[in-house]
Amino acid sequence: MQLETYISDLLYRYDCVTVPEFGAFLTHRVSAKIHESTHAFYPPKKALSFNEQLQNNDGLLANYIADVEKIPYEVAVEKVTKHVKSIKSYLVEGETIAFQNIGELLLNKEGKINFEPSLHINYLTDAFGLSQFTSSDITREVYKEDVEAIEEVIPLIITPEKRKSRPYLKYAAIALIALTVGGFTASHYYGNQIESHNQLAQEEANQRLDVKVQEATFIINNPLPAATLSVEKKQTGNYHIVAGAFRVEANSDKKVDQLRAKGYKARKIGANKYGLHEVVYASFSDRLEALKTLRQIKREHNRDAWLLVKALD
Numbered sequence: 337m338q339l340e341t342y343i344s345d346l347l348y349r350y351d352c353v354t355v356p357e358f359g360a361f362l363t364h365r366v367s368a369k370i371h372e373s374t375h376a377f378y379p380p381k382k383a384l385s386f387n388e389q390l391q392n393n394d395g396l397l398a399n400y401i402a403d404v405e406k407i408p409y410e411v412a413v414e415k416v417t418k419h420v421k422s423i424k425s426y427l428v429e430g431e432t433i434a435f436q437n438i439g440e441l442l443l444n445k446e447g448k449i450n451f452e453p454s455l456h457i458n459y460l461t462d463a464f465g466l467s468q469f470t471s472s473d474i475t476r477e478v479y480k481e482d483v484e485a486i487e488e489v490i491p492l493i494i495t496p497e498k499r500k501s502r503p504y505l506k507y508a509a510i511a512l513i514a515l516t517v518g519g520f521t522a523s524h525y526y527g528n529q530i531e532s533h534n535q536l537a538q539e540e541a542n543q544r545l546d547v548k549v550q551e552a553t554f555i556i557n558n559p560l561p562a563a564t565l566s567v568e569k570k571q572t573g574n575y576h577i578v579a580g581a582f583r584v585e586a587n588s589d590k591k592v593d594q595l596r597a598k599g600y601k602a603r604k605i606g607a608n609k610y611g612l613h614e615v616v617y618a619s620f621s622d623r624l625e626a627l628k629t630l631r632q633i634k635r636e637h638n639r640d641a642w643l644l645v646k647a648l649d
Contacts, residue, residue, distance in 0.1 A: 339355070339416070339419050339435075340435035340436050340437065340438050341436075342397060342400055342401055342404070343355070343361060343397070343435065343438060344435075344436070344437045344438055344457075345400070346396065346397065346400060347361060347363060347382070347384070347438075347459045348459050348461055350396065351363050351364070351382075352390070353396060353397060354390055354391070354392065354393065354394050354396065354397065355391075355397060355416065355420060356391060356392070356393035356397070356398070356413070356416060356417065356420070357391050357393075357417065357420050358388075358391060358420045358423065358424070359386055359387055359388040359389070359390060359391060359449065360386070360387050360390035360391075361384060361385075361386055361438065362384070362385045362386070362387055362390075363382040363383065363384055363385075363459055364382065364383055364385075365380065365381075365382060365383075365460065366380060366381050366382070366383045367380055368380045374470060376470045379458070380460055381458045381459070381460050382458065382459040382460045383453070384438065384439065384453040384454070384459070385451065385453065386439075386441070386449065386451035386453075388448060388449050393413070395409075397416060398412040398413045398416055399412070401415065401416065423441075427441065427442065427443045427449065428443065430442075430443070435454075437454055437456075437457045438453070438454055439451055439452050439453040439454045440452045440454075572619060572621060573619045573620045573621035573622070573626075574619075574621070574645055574646060574647050574648075575619065575620040575621070575622070575623050575626035575643060575644075575645060576605060576616040576618075576619045576620075576626075576643070576644045576645075576646060576648075577616055577617040577618055577619075577620075577626065577629060577630050577633060577641055577642075577643060577644075578614055578615070578616050578617075578641060578642050578643070578644050579591060579595060579602065579615045579616060579617050579638060579641060580614075580615050580640075581608060581610075581612035581613065581614045581615070582612060582613050582615070583611070583612055583613075584613075585613045587613075588604055588613035588614070588615050589604070591615045592604060592615055595615070595617065600617050600618065601617075601618050602615060602616065602617055602618075603615070603616060604616075605619075605646075605648055606648075614644070616644070617629075617633060617641065619648075626643060627643065630642070630643050
């Protein structure tokens with residue numbers, strides 16, 4: 337009996353799985369963290385431990401085994417008891433018991449069980465798909481130091497205005513500075529809004545097409561269903577309705593041919609930052625028109641289509 341398989345299954349759903357007359361495997365949630373020196377990100381997880389004192393049968397493990405193997409509960413309890421006796425005999429002989437995806441157990445000099453948890457699996461379902469990664473250092477420009485260095489070479493001297501005939505120049509300069517700062521702020525805000533939109537749209541599309549977009553190595557064989565939508569012929573603008581993204585460029589060419597055969601003015605718009613070749617149904621200059629067409633495509637042809645806001649070269 338693969339006892340560790342049943343224990344592992346239950347650890348995804350419960351914080352305590354007791355093996356009668358042996359001990360209990362416990363989990364507790366650990367928050368995500370960033371290592372300050374290595375800049376490594378660690379996602380949230382369930383930390384695993386073992387308590388030899390908890391040995392009373394709570395019925396969880398035996399009931400699960402009985403349900404999976406389609407055997408009576410009493411038979412499942414007997415099988416667990418027999419397996420535990422075998423494990424204890426190996427431990428007494430000084431052997432290390434390895435539970436796959438759980439960890440290793442062995443007896444110490446005092447006759448107590450030491451447990452070394454496995455670190456390659458995360459039992460926290462909320463963190464499914466997250467993995468450890470290391471971020472590169474960010475080099476920040478210190479503009480104040482640059483300005484001070486420039487001022488040492490070319491000092492900025494402000495002297496009182498002796499002539500009072502043109503005071504409006506001072507106010508014009510102030511207005512010019514205000515307009516420049518305001519324009520930069522508005523541009524920066526608009527750019528952030530577009531980036532946020534594209535990121536949210538990409539994440540939503542990735543969630544619906546996780547297998548297709550992340551792997552993106554499939555070959556399209558099935559013909560697309562017929563569409564009755566008339567798509568705007570105009571192929572300029574910053575609003576693009578994305579049909580799909582492909583790791584293999586030949587797949588993106590095939591997608592373009594299929595969409596054009598259905599009456600769309602499909603085209604490739606290049607590779608995105610993930611290296612995937614993007615194919616769009618059409619591009620629009622008017623945002624409302626793009627959204628209207630997107631809703632119709634999602635309703636009648638492809639529910640996974642999404643809107644990309646991007647100025648193409």
